[in-house]
Amino acid sequence: xxxxxxxxxxxVEIDSTETFDSRExxxxxxxxxxxxxxxYGASKTGLNLxxxxxxxxxxxxxxxxxxxxxxxxxxxxxxxxxxxxxxLHVLTISGTLKALHNKTEKQHQQH
Amino acid sequence: MKKTYADLxxxxxxxxxxxxxxxxxxxxxxxxxxxxxxxxxxxxxxxxKTTHNICTNANVDFASRVDLNPKSxxxxxxxxxxxxxxxxxxxxxxxxxxxARQAAKDRRVDLxxxxxxxxxxxxxxxxxxxxxxxxxxxLEIDTKPLLTLESPxxxxxxxxxxxxTATAQALHIPIILSSGVxxxxxxxxxxxxxxxxxxxxxxEEQALEAVSTNPTTIxxxxxxxxxxxxxxxxxxxxxxxxxx
Numbered sequence: 274x275x276x277x278x279x280x281x282x283x284x285v286e287i288d289s290t291e292t293f294d295s296r297e298x299x300x301x302x303x304x305x306x307x308x309x310x311x312x313y314g315a316s317k318t319g320l321n322l323x324x325x326x327x328x329x330x331x332x333x334x335x336x337x338x339x340x341x342x343x344x345x346x347x348x349x350x351x352x353x354x355x356x357x358x359x360x361l362h363v364l365t366i367s368g369t370l371k372a373l374h375n376k377t378e379k380q381h382q383q384h
Numbered sequence: 385m386k387k388t389y390a391d392l393x394x395x396x397x398x399x400x401x402x403x404x405x406x407x408x409x410x411x412x413x414x415x416x417x418x419x420x421x422x423x424x425x426x427x428x429x430x431x432x433k434t435t436h437n438i439c440t441n442a443n444v445d446f447a448s449r450v451d452l453n454p455k456s457x458x459x460x461x462x463x464x465x466x467x468x469x470x471x472x473x474x475x476x477x478x479x480x481x482x483x484a485r486q487a488a489k490d491r492r493v494d495l496x497x498x499x500x501x502x503x504x505x506x507x508x509x510x511x512x513x514x515x516x517x518x519x520x521x522x523l524e525i526d527t528k529p530l531l532t533l534e535s536p537x538x539x540x541x542x543x544x545x546x547x548x549t550a551t552a553q554a555l556h557i558p559i560i561l562s563s564g565v566x567x568x569x570x571x572x573x574x575x576x577x578x579x580x581x582x583x584x585x586x587x588e589e590q591a592l593e594a595v596s597t598n599p600t601t602i603x604x605x606x607x608x609x610x611x612x613x614x615x616x617x618x619x620x621x622x623x624x625x626x627x628x
Contacts, residue, residue, distance in 0.1 A: 342582050
C-alpha cells in the first residue's frame with residue numbers, strides 16, 4: 274500500500290524594510306534550498322507557496338514533512354534578496370492550515 | 385519544561401548604545417532569555433552595568449563575556465589570572481596551536497573558538513578534544529559564517545565543522561551554538577540556529593541543547609563560582625558570625 278504523504282505548513286515572518294513580491298520570495302527560497310542541498314535535495318522538499326500577505330509581511334508555505342529540517346535551514350540561510358537585506362523567521366509549523374492560523378493568532382495575542 | 389535559550393556571542397559595538405539596544409531587543413523578541421556580549425578586557429564595571437540595564441529593560445538575562453586573543457600560552461595565562469574574576473564567560477580565540485592546547489587544558493577557560501576562514505588555524509583535533517574533556521572548556525561554533533559565506537568557502541567550513549562536532553561528541557565536550565553577529569538582521573531564532581546545525585550533522589536534540597542547556601550551564605556554574613560565598617564546588621558559606 275502506498276504510504277500517505279505527510280505535509281507541513283509553515284508561517285514565515287518577513288523581517289525587512291524593503292518590499293518583495295511572492296515570486297521573488299519563492300525564487301529565493303528555492304535558490305537557498307538548492308544551494309544547500311542541490312537539485313536532488315530540493316526536489317524532495319515539495320516547496321509550495323500557499324499564501325502571501327505583503328501588508329502583514331507573512332508568508333505561508335507547504336513542505337514535505339520529511340524535508341522540514343532542510344527547509345528550516347534554508348529559510349534561516351537567506352540574508353539577501355536582489356541585494357536587499359532580509360531575514361525570514363519561521364513563526365509556527367502545523368499539519369493543517371486551520372491549526373496554523375489558530376497557532377499564529379495565539380502567538381500574536383501573546384505578543 | 386520550557387527551554388531557556390541563550391546566545392553567548394552577540395557582537396554589537398559596545399560604544400554604540402543605540403545599536404546594542406536594538407540588537408538586544410531583537411534577540412529578546414526572537415525568544416532568547418540569556419545573552420552574552422563580548423566586552424573589552426579593560427572595560428569598567430559601569431560599562432558592564434549599562435549593558436546589564438539595557439538587557440534588564442528588554443527582559444533578557446545578561447552575562448558579561450571577554451574574548452581573549454593571546455599570541456602565546458604565557459600571555460593567555462597572564463590574561464586569565466587578571467580577568468577570570470571580572471567576567472562571567474571567558475572565550476579564547478585560538479590563533480595558534482600552543483595557545484589552543486593551553487586553553488583546552490585550563491579550567492578557567494569556558495569557550496574555545498576557532499577562526500572560520502583560516503582552515504589551518506582550526507586546531508580542534510582529537511588531541512585538543514582530549515585536553516578539553518579533562519577541563520571544562522566547550523567548543524563554540526558561530527553560525528554567522530554559515531549565513532555570510534558563499535559556496536566553496538562555506539562548503540569547506542561545513543566539512544570542518546562536521547569533523548569537529550563529531551570529535552567533540554565522541555569525547556563528550558559540550559558544543560555551544562552562538563550567532564557571532566553584529567547586525568540585527570542576521571540574528572536567527574534558537575530553533576533556526578538548531579536547524580542550521582543540521583548542516584554539519586548535529587542532531588536536532590543536540591543542536592537544541594547547544595542553544596539552551598549547554599550555554600546556560602556554563603553561566604550558572606560561573607555565577608556560583610563568582611559568588612562571594614563560594615569556597616569550592618559543592619561548598620559555600622551559608623552563615624558568618626562568632627557562633628559559627
